Amino acid sequence: MRSVPEAIDKQKLQTLAEFRYMLRRFLHFSEEAARKADLPTQQHQLLLQIAGVPDEVAPTISYLAERLGLRHHSVVELSKRCQEQGLILRTHASLDRRCVVLQVTLKGERRLKELSDDHARELYELAPQLIRALTQIQSLGCKKATAGLSTRKIEK
């Protein structure tokens, strides 16, 4: 009976689009917040990942590249900018002098703290919606390419 696969697709697209929209909203908030604090987004992210490093890990260039989803040389440049602003320190690890270990300065810490508080609050607001969107996506994903099933369209 065909069961309107178009409707399934539309539903799926709307769900994905909505999720992305929410992500954008959060990211946009984050960028705005950083900009108000006069701190480029990426610098904020670098600070966050340095400060939020697990206790047993050393925050090296490479580690941060992985965490930020960047190539290492992008992090080199990014960290250079942060250093110029006096937000972080760069020191060669004494054990392996190839490694550069990053460290947030007091100034950087202050900047980061405000932003983190704001972010925590904003996420506290957005979390329910994000979770809802994710749950919806999960329920989509369940029907693993089961072509048939008569999903009744909910929309409109």
Add this chain to the structure above:
Amino acid sequence: MRSVPEAIDKQKLQTLAEFRYMLRRFLHFSEEAARKADLPTQQHQLLLQIAGVPDEVAPTISYLAERLGLRHHSVVELSKRCQEQGLILRTHASLDRRCVVLQVTLKGERRLKELSDDHARELYELAPQLIRALTQIQSLGCKKATAGLSTRKIEK
């Protein structure tokens, strides 16, 4: 009893950092997927938001700017690129000829569909982790702005 505010902060930063890391991971996956499909990320996002538009809304430049978190003129340029690739159509609305309405072509639809399936699958995998991170943040957020900042300096 002071209760080691440093530890709280550290915990908070780690939680936020972890959340951002997961977002990056997803965004990175998304960019990769789009690139494999030979489609710039932003073009993919534009297609998604056009295709996933609620039934009662007209996908105009302005609407999409809001959805994508961009300024309208950025969307103008983006949509121009998409049009050049034959992924979308741009037509002036007959009612209000100022408005440009965007529409995904068959070609665009095909490209989008593959990507959407991949994304739905990936999100199905990531959703539990994301939800966990969000839940953790929610539990942080409860303790509303406790001012006392006896941050001990780490820098040398």
Add this chain to the structure above:
DNA sequence: GACGTTATATCGTATTGCGATACATTGGGA
């Protein structure tokens, strides 16, 4: 039919991440 408003378009600029490539440090074997 002039005006303020809304919607889209154009241009020049600045940021920034990347590929290619180079340099520095390390550990290990001849």
Add this chain to the structure above:
DNA sequence: TCCCAATGTATCGCAATACGATATAACGTC
């Protein structure tokens, strides 16, 4: 010890793209 491959970081030039400032077009109203 010296050489070398592996690993980690740095530099350079480039390309993509989002933005601000500004311009054009269509609308509704008086």
